[in-house]
Amino acid sequence: MKIAVVGTGYVGLVTGTCFAETGNQVCCVDIDENKVARLNQGKIPIYEPGLDVLFDRNVAEGRLKFTTNLAEGIAGAQVIFLALPTPPGEDGSADLKYILQVANDLGPILDQYVVVIDKSTVPVGTAEKVRAAIAQNAKVDFDVVSNPEFLREGVAVEDFMKPDRVVVGTTSDKAKKVMEKLYAPLVRQGNPVIFMDERSAEMTKYAANSFLAMKITFMNEIANLCEKVGANVDDIRRGIGTDSRIGKRFLFAGIGYGGSCFPKDVQALAKTSRDYDYDFRILKSVMEVNEDQKKKLLPRVKEYFGGELRGKTIAVWGLAFKPYTDDIREAPALENIKALLAEGANVTAYDPEGMENVKRQLPEITYCHTPYAALDDADALMIFTEWPQFRTPDFEKMTRLLKNKVIFDGRNLYELEVMREQGYTYYSIGREAVNDIVSQAEPTL
Ligand code: NAD
Secondary structure (H helix, E strand, O other): OEEEEEOOOHHHHHHHHHHHHOOOEEEEEOOOHHHHHHHHOOOOOOOOOOHHHHHHHHHHOOOEEEEOOHHHHHOOOOEEEEOOOOOEOOOOOEOOHHHHHHHHHHHHHOOOOEEEEEOOOOOOOHHHHHHHHHHOOOOOOEEEEEOOOOOOOOOHHHHHHOOOOEEEEOOOHHHHHHHHHHHHHHOOOOOOEEEEOHHHHHHHHHHHHHHHHHHHHHHHHHHHHHHHHOOOHHHHHHHHHOOOOOOOOOOOOOOOOOOOOHHHHHHHHHHHHHHOOOOOHHHHHHHHHHHHHHOOOHHHHHHHOOOOOOOOEEEEEOOOOOOOOOOOOOOHHHHHHHHHHHOOOEEEEEOOOOHHHHHHHOOOOEEOOOHHHHHOOOOEEEEOOOOHHHOOOOHHHHHHHOOOOEEEEOOOOOOHHHHHHHOOEEEOOOOOOEOOOHHHOOOOO
């Protein structure tokens, strides 16, 4: 098939590359000239494990192309994916301006039947709006399908090539046949392509992300209670996760969820609820708890230093909102770093992939080439992302570098017993504090 993908970000580039890998002829379109120029030089603008191999192969074999010109990109395409941003507007609603702009632009340049596919996460009713925007100027027959994407950054290629399920919202038999053909190579093991109407498909994506955000948030609330009653949230996780009705995933307590999807999608679903006059109380709590959770460790840090962070240097491990990505959108690390800077602290940071993106927003902090370099002469360590390389560090080396043996861990990376043996003061989430010496900390003048 000939495929156009409009919007070549995390979702668009993975979609385009993976469909080229299954033998289609793909052209990716983006308005960002810089991005397209880099892609045309063979450079991938994002970090996504495994994408490079597929990208190189499909570019070399002529199945994957890039352009800034929409008309050129969609020429001859049987399907056009819209993988455009849907950032939150002032009131939490998903901003549809990028999608509707492209829909308007598409109308006059369509010259044969095509299936336009909403791959972006969009609120209920968007397929109808896209259809209306295209129809204003279209001279040919077309269908608009809702096909939300469930890939996770960090394992996006695997998720795309072997999806648990594919959700397709359409009431057109013609479009349904095209979608079946398109996805057939990805569901050969029998994973379902679930067809439904457009509105239900749009809602499915928000329901999935909101449910997962709620699952994490529920565990964060259990963690907060664990700290009060003297229980260990990791044991609770193992105790309940083995119940097949609950499942093991998304039960890790931590310093709050972030990323480009959960925060905005929960907000957008809450906005839809308000629009339809439905009081979705669980969602409101999820948002509130997550906001508090992101700030959870800061009071501890401040207390440890006797209420004064001015002049202290805090080392930060992890900037990306989760491991295996360079995506820093809504990452809890950023909010915490800004709060530390506002308190007059200095920050030295290390992240394997996220530093370039953070540099643009926070040029005033010190970026280090290794995790240990960030610790050199720092007063404390804070951890925000569970990159595997942070899991088994050389504690003796850390002790030599850090001024104080203290770690504030937002991702529960270390066993409490290990921290006791190492003689560290250790604060984590939903577990007892180790060597809690807050009251003995030297006051800072
Ligand atoms: P992104 O910001 O990484 O990429 C969007 C791209 O669209 C950018 O490269 C931008 O330059 C381009 N663009 C903007 N306006 C354009 C225009 N008029 N013409 C052509 N290109 C244009 O966004 P993303 O993370 O890929 O997300 C895209 C959508 O997919 C969002 O709705 C998001 O919620 C959803 N989604 C994202 C993920 C994820 O993990 N990132 C997962 C599932 C769904």
